[in-house]
Every structure is written in structure tokens, then in C-alpha cells.
Amino acid sequence: MLVFIMGPAGVGKTTLTHKLGNWIKRNIDTDVGFVNLDPAVEFLPYNADVDARSIIDARELMIKEKLGPNGALLKAIEILEKNLDDLVIRIKELRRNYVIIDTPGQLDMFIFHDFGEKIVSALQEYERSVGIFLWEPSMLISPINAATLFLLTIIVRFRLNIPVVPAVSKIDLIGDQYRSTFYDSLAKIKEKLDKEAGAVSELISNIYTVLKEYSIPTRIIGVSSEKEIGFDLMYGLLKEVFCVCGDLT
Ligand SMILES: Nc1nc2c(ncn2[C@@H]2O[C@H](COP(=O)(O)OP(=O)(O)O)[C@@H](O)[C@H]2O)c(=O)[nH]1
Numbered sequence: 001m002l003v004f005i006m007g008p009a010g011v012g013k014t015t016l017t018h019k020l021g022n023w024i025k026r027n028i029d030t031d032v033g034f035v036n037l038d039p040a041v042e043f044l045p046y047n048a049d050v051d052a053r054s055i056i057d058a059r060e061l062m063i064k065e066k067l068g069p070n071g072a073l074l075k076a077i078e079i080l081e082k083n084l085d086d087l088v089i090r091i092k093e094l095r096r097n098y099v100i101i102d103t104p105g106q107l108d109m110f111i112f113h114d115f116g117e118k119i120v121s122a123l124q125e126y127e128r129s130v131g132i133f134l135w136e137p138s139m140l141i142s143p144i145n146a147a148t149l150f151l152l153t154i155i156v157r158f159r160l161n162i163p164v165v166p167a168v169s170k171i172d173l174i175g176d177q178y179r180s181t182f183y184d185s186l187a188k189i190k191e192k193l194d195k196e197a198g199a200v201s202e203l204i205s206n207i208y209t210v211l212k213e214y215s216i217p218t219r220i221i222g223v224s225s226e227k228e229i230g231f232d233l234m235y236g237l238l239k240e241v242f243c244v245c246g247d248l249t
Pocket residue numbers: 007008009010011012013014015016105169170171172173223224225226227
């Protein structure tokens with residue numbers, strides 16, 4: 001199984017790649033590969049079996065071509081796209097039961113650039129692929145934000161054409177009192193929005209039907225890479241995505 005870890009910059013993708021990969025190795029007793037697709041990352045906590053920086057390093061581009069960080073990243077992604085076949089072959093040759101794939105810091109570079117779509121499409125032809133879409137805990141404290149997370153998860157799924165499950169990172173940073181106020185399922189969000197006045201609430205409440213129809217019926221899992229919380233739930237969910245077990249809530 002290929003597991004793409006996605007989400008905005010700083011959300012904890014690289015840390016989760018490392019910790020979840022090691023957790024699977026230890027607890028499931030299976031072989032795990034690590035792939036880094038971020039050409040701009042400076043430090044990796046895991047040993048990347050395939051590393052995009054061996055094709056192009058965005059930091060070197062900044063110096064060589066006198067580019068700013070965004071320009072260098074964009075150029076690096078374009079170079080990776082040109083070397084897609086090479087990258088895909090290297091990942092295929094890993095032949096591990098699980099391969100955890102860390103994606104570029106900037107979410108848009110992966111989701112809205114052709115590179116993301118092309119590499120996912122090439123890889124999923126040969127191996128079951130799933131995405132984990134990570135979000136900061138603050139997103140789930142408001143029902144509108146939580147609905148936005150579900151919407152974005154659907155957009156990512158349609159862009160990449162693989163199942164994508166939403167998850168919240170860094171839950172060790174928030175107290176239990178906040179955790180219980182999380183909107184972790186669509187039904188709970190809908191219930192709350194129906195009681196709230198305002199154009200945005202009404203809009204999101206109306207598109208609930210779409211959300212319900214197209215979302216994988218899952219609840220949002222909270223994880224902490226720091227404290228290794230929620231990894232068993234996340235692993236279970238990854239497995240269930242591919243079985244016909246019905247509702248995952
Ligand atoms: N408290 C806490 N911090 C975390 C956790 N996961 C990542 N971080 C921190 O968040 C920052 C960004 O993490 P990183 O994995 O580089 O994010 P990325 O840009 O999404 O790859 C780092 O300082 C990490 O130490 C977590 O589970 N708990």
C-alpha cells in the first residue's frame with residue numbers, strides 16, 4: 001500500500017511520515033519504505049529510500065539560479081515532473097508492503113500542480129494508494145472550518161483520484177476539554193450548522209448533501225506524532241478504506 005501524507009506547510013507531514021512508518025514496522029511487523037517528494041526540505045528525520053532531492057534540490061537552485069524560495073520550489077517541481085518516470089521506477093522498485101510518501105511542504109504544489117496528479121496516477125496503477133489529509137487541531141473547533149476540511153478532502157480526492165482520509169495532527173497540543181468540542185463527523189457538523197444563522201452556515205449546510213454523498217463515510221481521526229497517539233486508529237482506517245466494510249464512522 002502507498003500512503004501519501006498531505007496537508008499545508010508545517011502541519012506535521014514529515015514527522016508523521018517518520019513516526020507512522022516506524023510504528024507500522026514495529027507493530028505490524030512488516031517492511032516499510034520511506035519516500036520524500038519535497039525538493040525543498042532541509043532536514044529529514046527518516047532515512048528516505050527514495051528522495052526527490054537526489055534529482056533536484058530546491059535549496060541549491062535558490063543559490064545557483066538566484067531564485068526566491070517559492071520560485072525555486074516551483075522550478076524544482078517542474079524538474080521533478082520531467083523526471084517523473086525515473087522517480088516512479090525507483091518507488092516501484094522498493095517493493096515494500098507499505099510505502100509512506102511525504103509530500104512537498106506547500107500543499108498547492110502537490111494538489112494543484114500536474115506533478116502531484118501525474119505521480120499519484122502512475123503509482124496507483126501498480127499499487128493500492130491512499131491519501132491522509134492532515135489539518136491543524138484549530139480547524140475542528142468551528143463547524144464551518146470542519147466542513148471546509150471535509151470539502152478540501154473531497155477536492156484532493158478528485159484531483160488525485162485516490163481515497164483520501166482526513167486527520168488532525170498534533171493533538172497532544174490541545175487539552176481534552178477542546179478535544180471533546182471537535183466536530184469529527186459530518187452528521188455533527190450538519191446538526192450544528194442547522195442551528196446557526198448566517199450565509200456561510202447556510203451554504204455549507206446546503207452542500208452537506210454533496211459532502212455526504214462524496215465523502216468516504218469516516219470520522220476525522222486525531223493523531224500525535226510526538227506522543228504516538230491515534231496511530232492504531234489511523235492504521236485501521238487505512239486498511240478499511242480498501243475493504244467493503246461500509247461505514248467507517
Ligand atoms: N507537538 C507536536 N508537534 C508536532 C507534531 N508533529 C509535528 N510537529 C512539529 O511541527 C513542526 C512541523 O513539522 P513537519 O513534520 O516538518 O511539518 P510539514 O511541513 O507538514 O512536513 C515541527 O516543529 C514538528 O516538530 C506533533 O504530533 N505534536
